[in-house]
Amino acid sequence: MKFVADSMVGKLSRWLRILGIDVVYVSSGDADEIVKISENEGRIILTRNSDILKKLKGHRVWIYFLSSEKSEVQLKEVVEKFDLWREIKPFSRCSVCNEPLVAVSKEEVRGKVPFYVYQTVEHFEKCPKCGRIYWEGSHISRLKEKLSKILGREIE
Numbered sequence: 001m002k003f004v005a006d007s008m009v010g011k012l013s014r015w016l017r018i019l020g021i022d023v024v025y026v027s028s029g030d031a032d033e034i035v036k037i038s039e040n041e042g043r044i045i046l047t048r049n050s051d052i053l054k055k056l057k058g059h060r061v062w063i064y065f066l067s068s069e070k071s072e073v074q075l076k077e078v079v080e081k082f083d084l085w086r087e088i089k090p091f092s093r094c095s096v097c098n099e100p101l102v103a104v105s106k107e108e109v110r111g112k113v114p115f116y117v118y119q120t121v122e123h124f125e126k127c128p129k130c131g132r133i134y135w136e137g138s139h140i141s142r143l144k145e146k147l148s149k150i151l152g153r154e155i156e
């Protein structure tokens with residue numbers, strides 16, 4: 001299941017990506033662009049912008065309106081509505097680019113991560129698009145805790 005989201009639900013998009021869900025984020029919020037991406041790539045539109053409705057005529061797209069303004073509520077709503085539980089793979093995707101992460105050797109990240117991290121962490125992943133390096137650290141543990149709390153279910 002894939003989504004395209006607009007600028008009004010930026011935080012939701014980031015959280016979904018952190019959970020490993022494929023979300024293209026259109027920061028301009030351009031309705032034509034969003035409809036085009038949705039139609040071409042078979043992505044469900046996530047939005048709070050009712051103007052998009054006016055653009056749908058003649059297009060075969062799915063759209064889902066978020067009822068709440070709160071990103072916590074939106075996240076729970078989307079996960080439950082689309083039954084995404086089995087698709088959740090936390091930290092498997094770059095939260096900035098939406099690109100799936102690839103494993104990289106420890107050697108490859110030498111000098112690119114803090115020395116302490118290099119010394120203590122064995123497994124690293126990298127975004128092939130922006131080059132960001134990810135590893136299991138306290139930041140990720142805290143995010144997992146937060147997401148588990150929002151979803152009312154343990155995120156592994």
Ligand SMILES: [Zn+2]
Pocket residue numbers: 094095096097098099127128129130131132
């Ligand atoms: Zn990236």
